[in-house]
Amino acid sequence: MRMPARRIQPGTARGPVLASATPLSLLGGLDRESGEILDEASGLLGERVRDRILVFPHGKGSTAGSYVLYGLKAQGQAPAALVAGEAESVVATGAILSEIPAVDRVQADLFRTGDTAVVNATEGWVELEDIKRRDVVTSFLRYRGRILLLQRSAQVGSFQGHWAAVSGYLEGEEPPLERARVEIFEETGREDARLQGAGHLVLARDREPGVIWAVHPFLFDISSEEVQLDWEHDAYRWVAPEELVQYRTVPKLREVLDSALSDVKEAP
Amino acid sequence: MTLLEAGTPAERKAMQLLVALGTIYEADRLVPVSSVHVAGASYAIVGEAGRRFLMDFSATAQVRVRTTVNPLGMDTEAWQAMGISPDFAARQADIVEAYRRIGAEETWSCIPYQIGNRPGLGDHVAWAESSAVVFANSMLGARTNREGGPSALASAVIGLTPNYGLHLPIHREATVRVEVEPDIHGYEFSVLGHHLGREIMRGVPFLEGIEGSEDAWKTFGAALATSSDIDMFHVKGLTPEWESANAEGRPTLRVRQEDLDRAREDLVTSDTYGVVAFGCPQLSPRELAEIAGLMGDHPPRVPVWVFTSRAAADQAAEAVRQIEEHGGRVWTDTCPEVMPWPEEGDVGTSSAKAAVYLPKLCRQRVFLGPPEELLEGGA
Numbered sequence: 001m002r003m004p005a006r007r008i009q010p011g012t013a014r015g016p017v018l019a020s021a022t023p024l025s026l027l028g029g030l031d032r033e034s035g036e037i038l039d040e041a042s043g044l045l046g047e048r049v050r051d052r053i054l055v056f057p058h059g060k061g062s063t064a065g066s067y068v069l070y071g072l073k074a075q076g077q078a079p080a081a082l083v084a085g086e087a088e089s090v091v092a093t094g095a096i097l098s099e100i101p102a103v104d105r106v107q108a109d110l111f112r113t114g115d116t117a118v119v120n121a122t123e124g125w126v127e128l129e130d131i132k133r134r135d136v137v138t139s140f141l142r143y144r145g146r147i148l149l150l151q152r153s154a155q156v157g158s159f160q161g162h163w164a165a166v167s168g169y170l171e172g173e174e175p176p177l178e179r180a181r182v183e184i185f186e187e188t189g190r191e192d193a194r195l196q197g198a199g200h201l202v203l204a205r206d207r208e209p210g211v212i213w214a215v216h217p218f219l220f221d222i223s224s225e226e227v228q229l230d231w232e233h234d235a236y237r238w239v240a241p242e243e244l245v246q247y248r249t250v251p252k253l254r255e256v257l258d259s260a261l262s263d264v265k266e267a268p
Numbered sequence: 269m270t271l272l273e274a275g276t277p278a279e280r281k282a283m284q285l286l287v288a289l290g291t292i293y294e295a296d297r298l299v300p301v302s303s304v305h306v307a308g309a310s311y312a313i314v315g316e317a318g319r320r321f322l323m324d325f326s327a328t329a330q331v332r333v334r335t336t337v338n339p340l341g342m343d344t345e346a347w348q349a350m351g352i353s354p355d356f357a358a359r360q361a362d363i364v365e366a367y368r369r370i371g372a373e374e375t376w377s378c379i380p381y382q383i384g385n386r387p388g389l390g391d392h393v394a395w396a397e398s399s400a401v402v403f404a405n406s407m408l409g410a411r412t413n414r415e416g417g418p419s420a421l422a423s424a425v426i427g428l429t430p431n432y433g434l435h436l437p438i439h440r441e442a443t444v445r446v447e448v449e450p451d452i453h454g455y456e457f458s459v460l461g462h463h464l465g466r467e468i469m470r471g472v473p474f475l476e477g478i479e480g481s482e483d484a485w486k487t488f489g490a491a492l493a494t495s496s497d498i499d500m501f502h503v504k505g506l507t508p509e510w511e512s513a514n515a516e517g518r519p520t521l522r523v524r525q526e527d528l529d530r531a532r533e534d535l536v537t538s539d540t541y542g543v544v545a546f547g548c549p550q551l552s553p554r555e556l557a558e559i560a561g562l563m564g565d566h567p568p569r570v571p572v573w574v575f576t577s578r579a580a581a582d583q584a585a586e587a588v589r590q591i592e593e594h595g596g597r598v599w600t601d602t603c604p605e606v607m608p609w610p611e612e613g614d615v616g617t618s619s620a621k622a623a624v625y626l627p628k629l630c631r632q633r634v635f636l637g638p639p640e641e642l643l644e645g646g647a
Contacts (some may be wrong), residue, residue, distance in 0.1 A: 008288055032315060064313055066418050071317025089289055093418045096285045097321060104292075 001212050002127040003106060003203075005083070008092050010122040011101030013081035017115040017128075018052040019108065020044055026065030026094055035077035044113070053119060054079040055111040059091035069094035081119040083126055084108065110205050110212055134211050135170035137180040138256050139218040141193060143225050146238040147257065149247060150187065153234045158208070163237075163247040165256070176216040184220065189228030193220035199259030204252045215252070217260035276328035282422035289419055290430030298428035299392050299435060303334045305380045306424060307396035308417025309367065310341035310606035311360040313629075318417075319363055325421070326366035332427035335372040336380040338397050338417075339550070339575075339603045340364065344376070350599065351610055372424065376601035377577035379486070381408065382552045384579065389508050392435055394423035398499070399490035399549050399621065405500035407485055409508035411435045414499050434499060442502055442515035443471030448478045450525040455618040455638045457488040460523065462620035463531035465495030467521060474515040476504040483555050490549050491620035535623040538633035541616035544568065544642045545604040547575025548622035553584035556598075560590035562639050570616070570646035572596035575603045605629055616642040 020042040024030075029039040035049040042056075049072070059065070072078040082095050087104035095102035101121040111117065116129040141148040149163045168183035170176060177195070184193050199217035206213070227236055239247070241261070244254050275283070286298060308314050314322070341360050342352045352360075368374060377383055378397050381404060387393050389409035395401050396415040404410040413433040415423070423429045433439055452460055457480055464473055473492075480488070485503070492498050502510040546559055551574060559574060574591055578600040581588050588598045604615070605625040614633040615626055626632040635642075 006291075008292075009284075032317065064308060064315075064318065064417065066416065067308075067314050067318040067321055070321045071315065074317065074320055087292060089292070089416055089419060092288050092292055093285060093416055096281065096288055097418055 001131045001133040002125055003110075005103035005121070005124050005126050006105040007121050007124045008082075008087050008102040008104055009095040009100060011081070011099070012118070012120045012122060013053065013101050014118045015051055015053050015080040015116070017111050017113055017117050018044060018047055018049060018054050018079070019111040019113045019115075020054075020056040021109075022056075023058050023060045024054075024056040025060050026068045026090060030068055030072070032068055032071055033075070033077070035072045035079075047113075048077070049079040050077045051080050053081050053083060053117040055083040055108050055117075057085040057108045059084065059088050065090045066094035066097055069100060070098040073098035073100060081121065083111070083117070083119060107203055110203055112205070128212070131210055131212055133214050135176070135214045135216065136167055137170060137176050137183060137216045137218065138164075138253075139166040139180045139184055139193075139220055140257055140260055141166065141184065141188065141190065141227075142196070142219060142221050143223075143238060145240065147241055147244070148188070148227065149237045149239055149244075149249075150229070150233040151235040152250075153232055156232050159250045161248070162250045164250045164253065170216070177218070180216070180218045187230055187232055190222050193222050195219075196221050197260050197263035199256070199261070199263045202252055202256050202259050206251050215256050217256045219260040219264060278325045278327070278329035279425055281325070282329070282425040285419060285422045286426055286428060286430060290432070293430060293432040295430035295432040297431050299431045300427055301333055301394045301423055301429050302391045303336070303385050303387055303393045304331070304420050304424040305336050305338070305385065305393070305395040305397060305400055306367075306372065306417060306420045307338040309338050309363055309376065310602070311356060311363055312341040312608045313606050314363070314417070316359075319359055322363055322366040326369045329370045329425045331371045331424040333424060334385060335370075335424040336375040336377065336385045337367050337372050338376070338378055339606050340376045340601050341607050342602055343599045344601045346599065350607065352608065356608060370425070375577060375579065377579070378549045378603060379552065379577060379580070382580065383577050392429065394420050394429040396420040398493035399486070401499050402489035402493040402501070403486055405434055405440070406489060406502065406507050407482065411440075414493075414497075437512075439472075440500060440509060440513075441472065442474035442513040442518055444468055444473050445515055445518050445520040446473050446475045446523060447520060448475065448523045450523075450528065452478055452480065454484070455487070456528060457484040458491045458618065458620040459528050459532050459636075461488040461491030462495050462535065462624070463523065463527055464521075465492045465498060466531070468496060468498060470497045472500045472502065472513070473498065473521075474502045474504065474510070474513050474518065478503070479506075483552055486549060486552075487619060487621075494621045494624050531620075532636055535620055535634065535636050537627055538614040538635050541570065541614045541635045541642075541646060543570055543613070544572045544616040544646070545575065545622065546572070546618065546639065548604055548617065548619040550603055551576045551580065553580050553587070556580065556584040556587040556591070559596075559639065560587040560594070562643060563591055563594035563596055566640050566643040568595055568643045568646075572643070573604070574598045576600055616646065618642060
């Protein structure tokens with residue numbers, strides 16, 4: 001799967017991913033000589049950055065950290081490329097001084113150590129090899145300010161027992177909104193849903209190997225609270241948006257709801 | 269053609285760095301700067317990688333604006349007396365040569381504003397060194413973000429800096445009011461700065477009900493910028509932009525004596541000390557005279573190291589002579605935090621900034637107190 005990125009230092013690279021879950025301190029977080037990771041919180045203690053695609057949410061710490069990258073490069077111990085969620089001045093300065101290809105504005109949590117990535121900083125994109133994008137629609141139905149949650153049944157292929165919104169795979173080239181309406185009818189029996197918001201795409205990676213989910217968020221209002229479930233769900237609840245945290249949901253449901261709500265024009 | 273394509277390798281790299289930083293921080297343009305202050309000159313801090321970079325970069329770089337440089341890791345003349353190894357001195361000398369080659373002034377000082385590089389109200393500058401940044405913004409009304417060593421160096425070579433943050437008037441307005449209840453004197457300014465930094469963390473504090481000298485505010489700002497990301501403050505009736513600070517209606521933070529007592533206690537990591545270090549930031553000529561006077565009244569019981577710039581020492585030659593007559597030692601070109609301490613130890617200091625960094629960077633435990641108390645006590 002290929003994703004757009006912002007160029008910090010031009011260049012291209014391909015290699016195995018080393019993905020840190022936490023912000024990276026170049027001064028203190030990396031051994032100056034060997035490029036070994038010293039920061040325990042990263043989950044990468046003892047790994048070496050040499051020739052890896054180093055992925056992290058953002059940098060932190062002293063600007064003297066920029067020189068650490070320069071030193072690693074001079075000794076042949078530098079990463080092949082840097083991929084950041086947000087590059088701040090320490091990371092950007094280090095990448096530019098040492099001419100290590102670097103991009104940012106990439107969602108770092110989509111990367112796993114062991115993936116293979118291609119970085120084209122010159123053109124501004126990153127590709128995760130052997131990772132497929134699968135598009136899904138997720139629709140929140142709203143009635144008097146409350147949101148419909150559905151509990152996934154034992155017959156569905158994943159996340160049985162978790163709470164979710166109305167959702168389904170996009171098939172072929174069909175428009176997401178059409179698929180959303182089809183799924184609403186199938187899963188709730190409602191035909192009267194009025195579109196209120198279509199949020200920006202949310203990308204997520206879960207236990208499914210080799211897949212990044214591309215979620216298209218929608219928000220619809222309906223005019224009463226009756227719903228008819230099909231085989232995919234066992235139960236439903238109408239909840240306030242802030243109650244979502246109390247439920248065991250499918251991954252990133254709150255983020256998908258926020259995305260859908262952010263597009264709503266009028267007050268609910 | 270622009271400097272991204274033309275120019276020397278160092279100029280291209282410098283321009284690329286400024287453009288990238290401007291993009292990241294969403295600057296609308298690059299603005300000309302009237303001066304630059306560069307940090308990252310001590311070999312103890314920048315290491316082998318920094319030395320290598322500075323040597324490479326300086327081969328094809330020349331400064332376009334007045335450029336001063338932060339302290340080195342040693343006194344350039346008396347390094348042997350400091351216990352510096354010949355190997356360290358040789359590597360440090362390479363960095364000195366690199367800065368000389370690009371045309372920077374060999375100030376080796378964190379107080380450029382007290383030795384001639386003193387920008388005026390509204391001047392855009394590109395300064396590194398957090399204590400100098402906060403002084404320039406607050407006390408002089410000059411405009412600078414907290415630059416890193418490399419970005420300040422890039423501005424020196426290009427003469428421009430990205431226009432964002434404290435270069436824009438909107439970010440110079442007060443975000444919080446501070447009312448200080450106790451009377452603050454001498455080294456307590458430093459403790460107050462440390463306390464406010466910890467409490468406020470970011471933004472622009474507006475202080476009232478407090479008076480002090482330029483040197484007092486210098487130590488206040490140094491401690492403030494060390495314990496926070498704060499790069500500017502206003503003082504009612506004193507600093508040049510207090511009237512346009514828009515402090516009305518901002519939340520108020522009250523400071524009580526017990527807050528300062530706690531801030532000091534948190535910084536003390538030793539009851540004793542084998543040496544007293546003054547000069548973080550480096551001492552001004554006036555502060556050198558004060559220390560000389562105190563040492564006459566309170567003969568020191570442990571060695572006293574005094575850190576300043578060569579320019580300040582030359583201006584205050586009589587005070588330097590008196591300090592050394594009273595058994596003190598005046599070092600120039602360096603400071604207590606960027607010199608290599610040979611072994612673990614404990615240090616008496618009146619600087620909250622030094623009290624933060626000496627344990628972290630130099631393996632030194634710290635006793636923090638007023639200068640006269642430091643001179644009378646010790647191991």
